[in-house]
Amino acid sequence: MTQSTLEIRRLVFADLPNVIAIERRAFPTPWSLAMFVLELSKSEGICLAALRDGQLAGYTICSRFDQVWHIMNVSVDPDLQRRGIATAMIDEILRRVGDRAQITLEVRPTNAPALALYERFGFLSAGTRARYYQDNGEDAVIMWRTEATLRGSLDGLPAAEARPVAAP
Numbered sequence: 001m002t003q004s005t006l007e008i009r010r011l012v013f014a015d016l017p018n019v020i021a022i023e024r025r026a027f028p029t030p031w032s033l034a035m036f037v038l039e040l041s042k043s044e045g046i047c048l049a050a051l052r053d054g055q056l057a058g059y060t061i062c063s064r065f066d067q068v069w070h071i072m073n074v075s076v077d078p079d080l081q082r083r084g085i086a087t088a089m090i091d092e093i094l095r096r097v098g099d100r101a102q103i104t105l106e107v108r109p110t111n112a113p114a115l116a117l118y119e120r121f122g123f124l125s126a127g128t129r130a131r132y133y134q135d136n137g138e139d140a141v142i143m144w145r146t147e148a149t150l151r152g153s154l155d156g157l158p159a160a161e162a163r164p165v166a167a168p
């Protein structure tokens with residue numbers, strides 16, 4: 001049996017039809033084509049494609065806002081999840097932004113797979129953004145990965161984001 005291959009490379013405009021096809025299957029409220037075009041147009045962003053046996057299997061969009069990197073989208077084809085594809089893409093983001101980078105993201109509190117994925121990379125929950133998701137009014141969990149979170153501390157996060165997550 002031949003081993004399947006995984007390649008991580010820059011996401012390009014020509015990938016977008018396949019991106020949209022995965023996006024619509026992976027998310028209840030998928031991004032529009034225009035949102036991907038906007039992100040790919042930003043010169044400082046890190047937009048990656050994961051190709052499994054040469055076919056698009058996942059993608060990630062990471063934007064830079066001043067000193068902070070923001071992971072805006074991570075998505076893997078539902079038929080190809082749990083094979084380390086998101087891990088490979090986030091590894092590559094971390095390699096590109098460097099060890100000292102501050103990285104943030106929002107995630108649904110009900111998205112257990114994504115929460116587990118990010119926690120494995122040293123992201124900590126640092127607060128909530130009220131009614132962030134328009135489809136169901138769900139709050140977002142705000143996560144950060146910084147030198148401090150890697151030591152298990154929320155020290156030094158931008159003040160507005162550092163509110164503790166409400167106890168369940």
Ligand SMILES: CC(C)(COP(=O)(O)OP(=O)(O)OC[C@H]1O[C@@H](n2cnc3c(N)ncnc32)[C@H](O)[C@@H]1OP(=O)(O)O)[C@@H](O)C(=O)NCCC(=O)NCCS
Nearest residue numbers: 026074075076081082083084085086087107113114116117
């Ligand atoms: C979240 C998502 C990107 C993970 O992609 P993936 O390629 O399946 O993730 P990986 O195989 O690299 O998983 C790495 C780790 O994340 C955690 N994880 C991933 N999927 C999980 C699941 N369904 N249940 C529990 N933990 C999970 C596990 O710790 C896993 O390690 P393990 O397989 O050794 O236990 C994928 O489920 C997805 O595309 N979901 C829909 C879109 C989405 O919600 N994106 C995130 C928005 S914030």
